């Protein structure tokens with residue numbers, strides 16, 4: 001028997017304990033990674049930037065030519081009900097739409113009945129407390145990120161074999177996490193996070209070949225609020241290694257400093273001044289009604 005984290009799911013129109021939430025072995029979401037999803041977090045009983053996540057999820061669903069069983073209000077209502085039933089104050093909330101199963105196992109994607117489910121588990125972090133305090137040590141993988149000409153990275157997807165291969169490479173190299181390049185000397189993203197460099201007080205992040213992370217957008221918005229200049233552009237691996245500060249952004253943990261890339265120490269001390277300011281402001285926004293939605297009990 002597998003042990004599961006505490007949590008609950010909404011699947012096949014029912015709320016069930018996480019251990020009972022199952023999908024068919026014939027689901028194309030599993031057999032073809034033919035699915036899209038989104039993850040929003042709840043912190044102290046408030047969703048963070050829920051509208052942004054719902055916008056991205058519904059856009060991803062239409063780009064893949066799939067259909068949700070609910071309109072936006074219906075979707076939002078299910079998310080609230082899942083969080084309430086989970087009893088979790090701080091939660092990781094994943095909504096998923098898979099291509100589903102075709103009754104005849106036809107190879108035509110139009111024949112499949114799309115499958116929607118949600119699961120809510122305790123809030124999770126891309127880096128533990130100690131790693132967040134001193135910055136992550138990362139490896140730049142030899143495997144490159146799947147190109148945007150193959151898979152549209154703005155559709156949040158489960159094409160993660162490159163990222164997982166990269167993680168194994170990083171662990172083999174004695175590192176804690178991984179960055180993937182584009183094969184042309186530029187950095188893209190890592191397993192579930194976007195990447196930022198700070199040089200001479202200005203912030204850059206890759207413009208293309210990456211998901212438009214909601215935390216990425218949040219970091220850009222917070223920079224604007226702090227009067228820090230930002231640019232979405234190409235970021236070379238060399239520029240990253242010679243940056244004053246490097247940080248990553250993810251719904252799973254917010255803004256996290258990078259201490260070392262391939263044995264090159266980043267900046268004077270980690271976290272750097274701008275990373276620190278952004279992190280503080282990021283968490284302050286978690287009680288601001290303009291940035292959050294209270295879970296409706």
Ligand SMILES: *Cc1c(COP(=O)(O)O)cnc(C)c1O
Nearest residue numbers: 192193194213214215216250251
């Ligand atoms: C979800 C995800 C991110 C981070 O996006 P957020 O919306 O900030 O959580 C980055 N890269 C990939 C590949 C992702 O799937």
